Amino acid sequence: MKRLVYAITIVVLMASCGKERKRNSVEHLIAKQDIEGLKEKQTELQEEYNEVTAKLTEIRDALDELEGENQNPIVTTFAVVDTLFEHKIQVQGNVDTKNNTMLFPEFSGVLTNLYVKKGQRVGKGQIIAKVDDGGLSQQLGQAEVQYDLAKTTFERQERLWDKKIGSEIQYLQSKANMEAAERAVNQLKSQLSKATIRAPFAGVVDDVPVKQGSVVLPGQTPIARLVNLNDMYVRADLAETYLGKIKVGTPVLVKFPAIGEEISSKVRQVGNFINPQNRTFYIEIDIPNKGGVIKPNLMAILEIADYSNENALIVPVNVVHEDSEGRSYVYTIKNEDGKKIASKVHVTKGFTQNDYVEITEGLEKDMIVINKGSQGMQEGIEIEVKNTEDEGR
Numbered sequence: 001m002k003r004l005v006y007a008i009t010i011v012v013l014m015a016s017c018g019k020e021r022k023r024n025s026v027e028h029l030i031a032k033q034d035i036e037g038l039k040e041k042q043t044e045l046q047e048e049y050n051e052v053t054a055k056l057t058e059i060r061d062a063l064d065e066l067e068g069e070n071q072n073p074i075v076t077t078f079a080v081v082d083t084l085f086e087h088k089i090q091v092q093g094n095v096d097t098k099n100n101t102m103l104f105p106e107f108s109g110v111l112t113n114l115y116v117k118k119g120q121r122v123g124k125g126q127i128i129a130k131v132d133d134g135g136l137s138q139q140l141g142q143a144e145v146q147y148d149l150a151k152t153t154f155e156r157q158e159r160l161w162d163k164k165i166g167s168e169i170q171y172l173q174s175k176a177n178m179e180a181a182e183r184a185v186n187q188l189k190s191q192l193s194k195a196t197i198r199a200p201f202a203g204v205v206d207d208v209p210v211k212q213g214s215v216v217l218p219g220q221t222p223i224a225r226l227v228n229l230n231d232m233y234v235r236a237d238l239a240e241t242y243l244g245k246i247k248v249g250t251p252v253l254v255k256f257p258a259i260g261e262e263i264s265s266k267v268r269q270v271g272n273f274i275n276p277q278n279r280t281f282y283i284e285i286d287i288p289n290k291g292g293v294i295k296p297n298l299m300a301i302l303e304i305a306d307y308s309n310e311n312a313l314i315v316p317v318n319v320v321h322e323d324s325e326g327r328s329y330v331y332t333i334k335n336e337d338g339k340k341i342a343s344k345v346h347v348t349k350g351f352t353q354n355d356y357v358e359i360t361e362g363l364e365k366d367m368i369v370i371n372k373g374s375q376g377m378q379e380g381i382e383i384e385v386k387n388t389e390d391e392g393r
Contacts, residue, residue, distance in 0.1 A: 072384045075342075075373030077333060078315075082365050085312030085358050086305045087351035088253075093236030095287065095298040099201050099228035105216045106194035107131045114212040116224060122199045129223050131216060133195040140188040147181035154178040203228035227296065232287040233268065234300045237280040245306040246270060252285050253303040259293055267304075307351055313363050314356045319374050320349065330363070331370040331377050333385070342370065344379040 029037040105111075109132040116128050157174040160166045207225040210216065216223070234254055238246060250267045271282040285302065287294060319330050327346050334343045347362030363369070370377060377383075 072382050073373055073377070074384045074386050075377075076371045076386050077368045078371050080313050080315065080359075080363050080365055080367045080369060082311040082313055085309045085314050085351075085353070085356075087307040087353050087358075088303045088305050089238075089242065091236050091238060091302050091304070093234040093285075093300045093302050095232055095294055095296055095300055096235050097228060097232050097296055099203055099226070099231055100296050101200060101227075102225045103128060103197055103200075103223045104219050105129075105131050105197060105221060105223060106218050107133070107191075108217050109134055109195070109215070111210060111212055111214050111216050111223075114208070114210070114223075116205045116208065118205055118208055120205045122203065122205060122226070124199055124202045126199045128197045128199055128205075128226075129210075129212075130197070131195045133192055136188060136192045136195070140185065140192055143181065143185045143188050147178070147185045150174070150178040150181040197223055199226055201226070201228055229289050229292050229294070232289045232294055232296075234285045234287055234302065235282055236285075236300075236302055237275070237278070237282050240274050240279045240281060242306060243274075243281060246283060246304060251305060254285060254287065255301040255303070256294065256298060257301065258298060261293070263287060309350075309358065312350075313359045313365065315359055315363070315369060316371065317352060317355055317357050319369060319371055320347065320357055320359075321374070330359075331374045331379075333368045333370065333383070339382050340385055342377050342379055342381055342383050 026038075026041060029041060111129055112132045113130040114128075115130075116122060122128070154174040154177070157166065157171050161168070161171040203226045205224050206227045209222050210224075214221070246267060248267055248270055252265050252267060254263045254265055256262070265285050265287060267283050268286045269284040274281055315330065320328050321330070322328055328349050329344050329346045332343050332345050333340050335341070345362055348360045350358030350360045352358075370383075373383070
């Protein structure tokens with residue numbers, strides 16, 4: 001019986017303590033908008049915070065004393081070497097070809113014949129389609145008859161004139177008639193040739209957007225698209241600041257992300273005109289296309305080397321820091337009385353490529369530069385070198 005009463009008493013006390021803690025919780029005080037209670041809670045928590053902070057400080061001091069408070073910073077280093085350094089610019093371009101043409105008629109009328117279909121290969125000069133000539137062929141036949149008669153008349157008159165028979169005016173008149181008839185024939189032939197659409201170059205018919213029997217208009221009705229994938233090139237626009245650096249023959253690495261291809265080529269043409277709207281000039285790069293996988297308007301990424309130095313001194317970008325005056329510096333190592341001391345050296349940066357930067361002034365070959373551990377380093381302090389790397393690359 002006594003044990004039961006004791007247990008019930010403990011449960012009641014725990015319940016009352018829980019209720020008390022709940023009543024004194026921050027959330028409860030905020031919900032009640034109890035200003036005095038919140039101030040008391042703030043004081044209570046601040047005292048607990050100060051007590052914990054004091055204990056942490058005591059532990060930290062003890063650890064510093066046990067582990068060695070004045071332990072030297074541990075760093076890694078590398079020796080500066082001279083090496084080939086290239087700076088490249090990246091620019092986006094598009095594949096194009098001079099032989100990518102939509103063929104249009106030069107003669108209006110009904111498309112009487114269509115001789116090609118999509119995917120068909122054609123040769124230069126091959127007939128693609130014909131348009132109804134509207135009776136020009138008959139007119140040409142009549143004009144040729146007139147020409148033959150005028151030519152025969154002239155030849156007879158010429159023989160008579162050579163024998164001093166007839167008058168000069170008859171001879172000149174027959175000659176003029178023949179020449180006029182010949183011009184009429186040639187003019188009709190020229191007009192009639194416009195009714196026939198021929199391939200201006202060898203290639204593949206990529207599209208035929210018209211149907212046989214349709215009425216076509218000069219320069220308005222597309223007949224067929226003809227493409228030749230052998231003479232391909234990439235065209236890109238560069239800022240005018242690169243005008244003096246990019247020349248015909250400059251090496252270019254051309255990447256095609258869509259098909260996973262890379263091609264090494266050279267600049268074949270540099271534009272001589274600056275676009276006043278965006279201050280750019282164009283370049284063209286030859287693209288061999290033996291497999292025919294490269295298509296017009298395919299996006300290309302060009303990597304162009306605009307600077308090269310065979311004996312450049314380069315360091316990782318992360319070892320070069322900047323002071324409050326904007327001057328760049330690195331940390332090197334100097335030996336004093338057998339100790340390795342950190343020494344700040346101001347440097348002049350050149351081009352940056354990927355994770356490396358060229359140093360044009362301030363460093364010399366074989367100088368030892370601090371790599372890992374340079375961040376937050378202080379000049380003049382003794383350091384411990386964990387290992388020395390051969391170079392900064």
